[in-house]
Amino acid sequence: MTSAPPQKRPQATQQLLREWPPGYGGIERVAHELAMVWGGVVWSLDAQNRSSSEQDAILACYPRRRLARTPPLGRLVLPLPSTGLWSLLRSDQPLHGHLPSIGVLLVLLVARLCRPRRRVTAHWHFFFEPASGLSGRFFSVYQWLALRVVCGLPGVITTSPLLKQELLRCGCRPERVAVLPCCLSDDQEAAALVLKRSPSSSSAHQPMRVLFIGRLGSYKRLDWLLHSLAELDQAWCLDVVGDGPRRLEFEALADQLMGSQSDQLVRFHGRLPEADKQQRLLEADLLVLPSQSSNEAFGIVQLEAMAAGVPALAFQRWRSGMGWVCQLPALNWSQTPQDLTPVLQKLAGDPALLRELGVQARLRYQQLFCRSIWLDQLKRWSNPLNSSQTPVGFRARG
Incomplete structure (x- = not known):
């Protein structure tokens, strides 16, 4: 033989x-x-x-x-x-x-x-x-x-x-x-998938906790997010994870828009170790990726959020897939900068929808991106x- x-x-x-x-x-x-x-x-x-x-x-x-x-x-x-x-x-x-x-x-x-x-x-x-x-x-x-x-x-x-x-x-x-x-x-996915959302997350008694992760550069457009949040009549807070050449400019804009409440509403963390970033995800209700350019063709940070059960918002751009990555059946919106404020207003006033989107986000990750x-x-x-x-x-x- x-x-x-x-x-x-x-x-x-x-x-x-x-x-x-x-x-x-x-x-x-x-x-x-x-x-x-x-x-x-x-x-x-x-x-x-x-x-x-x-x-x-x-x-x-x-x-x-x-x-x-x-x-x-x-x-x-x-x-x-x-x-x-x-x-x-x-x-x-x-x-x-x-x-x-x-x-x-x-x-x-x-x-x-x-x-x-x-x-x-x-x-x-x-x-x-x-x-x-x-x-x-x-x-x-x-x-x-x-x-x-x-x-x-x-x-x-x-x-x-x-x-x-x-x-x-x-x-x-x-x-x-x-x-x-x-x-x-492997390590990122394993850590994110075992994260358990806090029972009080997205409750009517807490502000909507928004998270931004990315380099503070030209096309990330954190300024758009700050302007949109400043227009909301619902409670919110924002964690900014990342560093870059426009950090001081964004910090000054937050002070200008939020006034004396800026330090309580917007926290700039700079670059964080992986464990600390996971903690920010654990506490977040929503990730926003407000990039304006097709240079942001995917947005890996969206995967980190979705695997942790955190929904993401991103714009639909010509020649970019970043809007496709985070699309969820329970949230039908235009994915345009013009509608960022209305969709944030809607989510801030609907904790039950935020929780449902978190479940759908993790499911989409498991079905497409794991x-x-x-x-x-x-x-x-x-x-x-x-x-x-x-x-x-x-x-x-x-």
């Missing part, structure tokens, strides 16, 4: 991205979670010089390498000739690049040209918003070029059905584009590619 030949293990997949993973941004976190499954070296252009100074937000147990690059010119960084770049281009291991980044795009293109039979794939994280001026024209040219390149790759991952539809409209072949929503780590589903989807996408077959896109429910 002859034994079956041993099965060939899939090759580890190398990744390339602009920033240093795992970091605090969505792209870095996605690359990190893929590396935890795929193994392989994660290469970075380290655009913000964090490889030597950044304290890892999440433990990274996979090899990371920094490519030599040009000094940043605005957001533009390009790889320089180096032994690391030569090693990356000569390798026959699969290569997966995270876009947008013109530096990453160029490496993907050269890798594809150098070794046509090598598996080179891309992760399309978001589309740029149309903009005027020199920078707007630059991003438009980059995006046009990026779409031409990814249309010729054997596999492209994006994060929501809305982004897949837009990639198809731009010329990508349906069988080559797959939807793989973002995910939480890690076991993510792992299954990733495996279904990877297997045809590992077999040198044309990848097929899997279905994203919801």
